[in-house]
Amino acid sequence: MHDRMKAAFESCRLCPRACGVDRTRVGAGGRAGVCGEGDRMRVAWVGPHFGEEPPITGENGSGTVFFTGCPLRCVFCQNYQISHEGLGGVVSVEELVERIVRMVEEEHVHNVNFVTPDPFFPWVFQVVERLREKGYDLPVVLNLSGYQSVEMLRLAEGVADIFLPDYKYSDSRLAARYASCPDYPGVALDAIGEMVRQKGFLDVFETGESLAGRGVLVRHLILPGHVENSLDALSALFVELGPDLPVSLMSQYRPRTDRLPGSLTRPLAREEFDRVYAHVEELGFRHLFVQFPSEGGEEEAPFVPDFREARPFRGGPNG
Numbered sequence: 001m002h003d004r005m006k007a008a009f010e011s012c013r014l015c016p017r018a019c020g021v022d023r024t025r026v027g028a029g030g031r032a033g034v035c036g037e038g039d040r041m042r043v044a045w046v047g048p049h050f051g052e053e054p055p056i057t058g059e060n061g062s063g064t065v066f067f068t069g070c071p072l073r074c075v076f077c078q079n080y081q082i083s084h085e086g087l088g089g090v091v092s093v094e095e096l097v098e099r100i101v102r103m104v105e106e107e108h109v110h111n112v113n114f115v116t117p118d119p120f121f122p123w124v125f126q127v128v129e130r131l132r133e134k135g136y137d138l139p140v141v142l143n144l145s146g147y148q149s150v151e152m153l154r155l156a157e158g159v160a161d162i163f164l165p166d167y168k169y170s171d172s173r174l175a176a177r178y179a180s181c182p183d184y185p186g187v188a189l190d191a192i193g194e195m196v197r198q199k200g201f202l203d204v205f206e207t208g209e210s211l212a213g214r215g216v217l218v219r220h221l222i223l224p225g226h227v228e229n230s231l232d233a234l235s236a237l238f239v240e241l242g243p244d245l246p247v248s249l250m251s252q253y254r255p256r257t258d259r260l261p262g263s264l265t266r267p268l269a270r271e272e273f274d275r276v277y278a279h280v281e282e283l284g285f286r287h288l289f290v291q292f293p294s295e296g297g298e299e300e301a302p303f304v305p306d307f308r309e310a311r312p313f314r315g316g317p318n319g
């Protein structure tokens with residue numbers, strides 16, 4: 001590990017939690033930060049994913065790399081096994097490059113999609129550099145919680161082609177309650193603004209191509225019992241970034257543990273989705289992706305993964 005990389009992990013400020021912990025000592029008696037990760041890259045799954053929005057998924061799937069750990073750690077996380085339970089294994093830069101190359105060659109995925117890469121940014125930047133040196137210049141997607149610092153995003157500017165950030169909370173009390181993160185609403189809006197400054201909006205609406213090569217698409221997961229949070233989040237995005245911001249509205253929420261509070265113990269109700277959908281239409285976003293609630297209940301919720309399986313996602317050609 002070269003010196004700058006070592007310094008990034010010795011007093012970690014890779015995300016706005018700015019824990020300042022020495023991640024090189026995690027596992028050797030040292031304290032971990034909020035993400036729980038040491039200085040070695042850990043990955044839960046690498047493979048084609050067919051549950052992203054159509055310009056990201058295409059015919060052959062998005063080439064996802066799911067990292068272990070998360071700085072936000074929302075209590076309801078849909079990827080609970082990897083964000084909270086630490087499912088995943090250590091990989092080196094070369095090993096991960098090899099796995100990605102194999103996926104690209106065998107599955108013909110349309111992009112390389114790093115999911116929650118921020119605790120491992122220094123390694124991920126090296127992975128992308130090695131892929132490009134080897135001639136793999138597929139679009140690089142950074143799939144993020146929205147809780148990133150502008151400073152770190154500037155370091156990622158030459159690495160990312162596409163940003164897929166969430167905008168989860170407009171209500172700081174909710175962000176405090178579910179993620180111990182009361183500054184999320186403002187930090188994430190600044191982060192998304194920086195992403196748009198760098199890449200613009202998802203390019204498919206200008207190019208007319210079916211697959212995205214560059215730009216930003218913001219996702220919002222509607223939480224059961226928290227319609228007001230969604231209405232305000234979508235209004236804030238509209239006011240900040242205007243009607244051309246591509247937005248993906250998601251209704252897939254499912255409880256992932258039995259330790260959840262109040263309304264989070266149930267799926268989203270149809271009436272809740274309808275209220276949010278009506279609002280988003282009324283605001284006048286021009287480029288919307290909408291995941292309508294499935295009528296079939298739990299059995300038909302294809303996007304809630306089980307990372308203990310070789311193919312964690314049901315649905316799609318590999319489901």
Ligand code: SF4
Pocket residue numbers: 012013014015016017018019020021023032033034035036037070071118119
């Ligand atoms: S990446 Fe992890 S250790 Fe570093 S600041 Fe964020 S939560 Fe803390």
